[in-house]
Amino acid sequence: MSRQEQTPESLEPAREASEAVPSASADPDQDPEVLGEGVPPGKKAKHFWPTAGRIAGLFAGHRVGLATVTAFITVSVVLAVLAPQYLGKATDVVFAGVLQRDLPAGTSQAEVVSGLRAEGNDSLAEVFAAMDLVPGAGIDFHRLGVLILLVLAMYAGSSVLAWAQGWVLNKISVIIIRDLRERVESKLHRLPLSYFDTRRRGEVMSRVTNDVDNVQTTLQQTFSTLLESTMRVLGIVIMMFILSWQLALVALVALPLSAAAAGVVGSRAQKHFGRQWAATGALNGQIEEDFSGHRLVTVFGRENAMADQFDERNDELYSAAFSAQFTSGTIMPIMQFISWLSYVGIAVVGGLRVISGQMTLGAATAFIQYSREFTQPLSQVAGMATQLQSGVASAERVFELLDADEQEPDPPAIDLPERTEGRVRFDQVSFSYSPDEPLIEDLSFEAHPGHTVAIVGPTGAGKTTLVNLVMRFYELDSGRITLDETDITSMTRAQLRSRVGMVLQDAWLFEGTIRENIRYGRLDATDEEVEAAAVATSVDRFVRSLPDGYETLIEDEGGNISAGERQLITIARAFLAAPALLILDEATSSVDTRTEVAVQKAMAALRQGRTSFVIAHRLSTIRDADTILVMNQGRIVEQGDHDSLLAARGAYWDLYRSQFQEGKA
Secondary structure, eight states: OOOOOOOOGGGGHHHHHSSOOOGGGGOOSSGGGGGTTOSOOOOOOTHHHHHHHHHHHOOOOOOHHHEEEEEEHHHHHHHHHHHHHHHHHHHHHHHHHHHHHHTTTTOOHHHHHHHHHTTHHHHHHHOOOSSSOTTTTTOHHHHHHHHHHHHHHHHHHHHHHHHHHHHHHHHHHHHHHHHHHHHHHHHHHHHHHHHHTSSHHHHHHHIIIIIHHHHHHHHHHHHHHHHHHHHHHHHHHHHHHOOOOOHHHHHHHHHHHHHHHHHHHHHHHHHHHHHHHHHHHHHHHHHHHHHHTHHHHHHTHHHHHEEEEEEHHHHHHHHHHHHHHHHHHHHHHHHHHHHHHHHHHHHHHHHHHHHHHOOHHHHHHHHHOOOOOOOHEEEHHHHHHHHHHHHHHHHHHHHHHHHHHOOOOOOOOOOOSSSSSEEEEEEEEEEEEBTTOOEEEHHHHHHHEEEEEEOOOTSSHHHHHHHHTTTTOOOSSEEEEEETTGGGGSSSEEEETTTTTEOOOSOOSSSEHHHHHHHHTTTTOOOHHHHHHHHHHHHHHHHHSTGHHHGEEEOOTTTTTOHHHHHHHHHEEEEEHHEEEEEEEEETTTTHHHHHHHHHEEEEEEETTSSSEEOOOOOOOOGOEEEEEEETTOOOEEEEEHHHHHHHHHHHHHHHHHHHHHHHH
């Protein structure tokens, strides 16, 4: 792309001006998303586990950080898992102290147990036998204090390490997303023009913004939670089996039930999340179109129609989002109900084991705490499944963009003279957007240095496609194009486009001052050179009348200056770049007749000494062209100057006569 117009949006008018875009001939069997509608409604991520694996692969360059996070989580979980056991021991100290305080001092535990059995109180005897009693001693407050301090230290250490791992992981996640955004941005510049031709800009924007943001949320919330929850479940299961394998089996009944619930509900939620993100992309595209074409919508009085269309797509998003959130939201209540069932079973069986003397009260208390903590990480995993499903769906859309076919790689840079003559030759060039719909076939002609070549013809004749091929926005099917006898495919795109200037029908201006917009043509230009280009192209005349002159800030899309003034600024931008080859694509079609005179004068100054391709519908603007090419269905049907073509009374004469009659009418 030329230095003058380096944004994908600036190419939109060129694509729309003369022929149908490739989407009109897109493969009907390809993914519907190619046509800009996002993931088909009701369709979940096509490759969940491979995409999840690619998400995990984003951490490949952060192994040390991940090892640190894993170590912190491991120690934090170990401390948190061990704490209930010591809290149970503290409970035993209190319970034993209360019981042994009322027992006769000097007797042994065995004597107390034997006495209870002799009295027929076997259940209480079993409870006393399972404990470590010192009759008459009371509560051992020293040991109790040590145990409580130890438990507090464990929980404090676990909390500090949990905070530390969160800090490290958040830093890693932010770096990964920063790099991912850079990859996406770089990828956009390597994609061929056909990629943007076959997709709505709102859909692409949704992938670059919303989907990347959702991936970031997934990385920050799910990785540590899943790792910590998994380790916590494993640690709790081990401790429960150590305390009582019978109660552990009761608790583990919740696992298959929870897994089944999460699997059934999660699969349904994933489908709805796919619909939600597809609807989000469609709605973003609708909003982008509404704002970009707001003036046109107002002119044709289509506000209500656009509002109705917005409401329809907004309702689609509402329906998909509600279904996704409602379905995923049922996972937690189901998991909670299952945990309550497990808790009831543990309480009943545990109470029976304490009474029978098979467990101490402290061990039973610790086990109940473990059972409560056991369901918490399972619920967290279930909750994260919702975010993970949404994040994987977004990541798949981002990866599809990153995996899209790129334009052919540049060859090695070759040595070229600093200034070229601008001789362009088409040698048996053939090109089509779709193999079954030929457009340009076996086209040959030559544009001589310094000459102006005008290209005219009906819509769809291939006029804009012709100049797009010169710029290598598309690659040829066969034949070749040379610039000063050098095949353009042997140059890098930067080498080619640095020698070409483009002025499009839609005068695209960037946020910034008028001076900065002109300097965009050559960033190292001095203020004097910028102003000289403005004088040569009639920009200086109206700029001097503005309060801030060249420092006037351009509002959104240049709304504070007229269409003709915007066009003159883009011509000044091209003039400053001093290209050897110039392409003017319908540069006067959006201005009035009076302004057209100023624009024509500016373009005449711009074309001076340069080979120029001029695409025009108004034949009155190209009378002085050295060569006029009349195209129809991708072929040159006539060529010559204005007078000779009129004298031939062929296709050009028909076009000219029809415009003359329309103008007269």
